[in-house]
Amino acid sequence: MEAPSDLRELLELLESRGLLKRVRTPLSPILEIPEVLRRVMRSGGPAVLFENVEGYPGWRVVGNVFGSMERIKLALGVERLEDIGWRLAGLLWRPPPTGVLEKLSSLRDVAGLARFTPKPSRRASFEDNVLEGDEADLNSIPAFKSWPRDGGRYFTFAQVYFRESRSGTIGIGTYRVMLKGAREAVIHWQLHKRGRHAYLDAMEKGEAMRVAVVVGGDPAAMLAGAMPVPPPVDKLFFAGVMAGRGIRVYKLPSGILVPSTAEIVVEGFIEPGRESEEGPFGDHWGYYDKPVHRFPVMTVERIWMRDNPIYVGTVVGKPPLEDAYIGKAAERIFLPLIKTLIPEIVDVNMPVYGVFHGIAIVSIRKTYPGQAKKVMMALWGLGQLSLTKILVVVDHDIDVNDLNQVMWAVAAHVDPQRDVVVIPGAHTDHLDPAVVVPGYGSKLGIDATRKLPEEYGWREWPLEVEPDPDTVRRIDLVWDEMGLGGS
Ligand SMILES: Cc1cc2nc3c(=O)[nH]c(=O)nc-3n(C[C@H](O)[C@H](O)[C@H](O)COP(=O)(O)O)c2cc1C
Secondary structure, three states: OOOOOOHHHHHHHHHHOOOEEEEOOOEOOEOHHHHHHHHHHHOOOOEEEEOOEOOOOOOEEEEOOOOOHHHHHHHHOOOOOHHHHHHHHOOOOOOOOOOHHHHHHHHHHHHHHHHHOOEEOOOOHHHHEEEEHHHOOHHHOOOEEOOOOOOOOEEOOOEEEEEEOOOOEEEEEOOOEEEOOOOEEEEOOOOOOHHHHHHHHHHHHOOOEEEEEEEOOOHHHHHHOOOOOOOOOOHHHHHHHHHOOOOEEEEOOOOOEEEOOOOEEEEEEEOOOOEEEEOOOEOOOOOEOOOOEEEEEEEEEEEEEOOOOEEEEOOOOOOOOHHHHHHHHHHHHHHHHHHHHOOOEEEEEOOHHHOOOOEEEEEEOOOOOOHHHHHHHHHOOOHHHHHOOEEEEEEOOOOOOOHHHHHHHHHHHOOHHHHEEEEEEEEOOOOOOOOOEOOEEEEEEEEOOOOOHHHOOOOOOOOOOOOOHHHHHHHHHHHHHHOOOOO
16 A cells, blocks of 8 residues: 555545545634534544635635544555554664675665655645745635634644754654744744754854745655654654655755645744744643743745645644544554663553653563663653653553553552652653643653562562463353353
């Protein structure tokens, strides 16, 4: 299965499989379309294409494109999302080649990585309309107001493209963008994100930072914006790894590469230190952010768009909404890389209702005392996993996706005075509503593994109840005849 290279191609594919519905009812992007999307997302419904956008003739709006694992897999052309992580991690997991043939084959694999690099294109779909000066008006785009107390209209699922001056790589971040008038917007990259680091670098040099806000385009690049790819890995390259082929890109006058199939590209720059208030905004924790913060202001130079453009939006709020599936996809895609760095990890579950950075459950194959806490410390130092507030570590035989099994492990294996760690004064998700100072709070780790003698006063851990195997076999033989159901 090939990954589609254009949002429109993906929408056709979804429609052909009954995974997209069209809506002709006139609806406004102010609260109305978001409310429809919120309901559809919460009930696990299809992608929705709104063909009659009130106040925006000629426009269409699509949402919930990635609101199921099935749709994300179709967008990326894979059956198993872990396979994407293995495309990179798999190279490290094999024994070094010894024979000549083995060496040649491993060289081929490394050279094969080149097929994921961006492919330059002289033409772009969005060259249809290029608006500059007074013609370039952000208000002409049907950006959403999602919640009644949001401070304005937002691009809720746009990708912010920029060049990272230290490495020369392209960064792509799905950061919300608040419209502030016709030619200004505020970009909400949080404390720990690559966009903010690139901005700090530009500030240090006293240079304006070039940015392009992209809507639609290659579905893999759309998803790459939300992936916690460790710097300095180029995010366009990573998008290519996800798609299984290079992303077709177009070079903007600013030198930034963007997918050539984008629906809308807003090109502009951020002057060093120019910031403005952002918010309030109803975010993925289910709260309006407070207090309102200052974030960098983008000045718009040019807006490019396709004929009959399709605007892509999403709604974030109390889970589960579309971002829950995108977060789950990130969990699956990065698991092979996490296992490469922390080999005792067997599986990870960041439950949807745990808001991803709220709670993570990790199972490990434990072989030495103190290993669960070692894993906690490793995860709290690892990329965006470091933002996880509460970590629960269980043994490998506990299914991390079965929250009842996890509850049993926590209840039966934890002596809080020994197995619970609280780390005060630690960094947290920028938006965590529970902490007083945004981005600064504490961590909780729960070691729910069975304890080794060293951890258990040199005593043996109690024997777990298991039925007698001979009796199990005998009862299996007569089970059905008793008509008790179950097994
Ligand atoms: C729908 C959606 C909205 C998001 N909004 C923001 C945001 O406003 N600010 C932010 O820093 N991260 C936001 N994120 C999370 C980032 O996209 C994610 O952390 C990603 O890894 C950022 O890219 P980076 O790691 O290259 O900085 C959002 C994710 C999704 C799926």
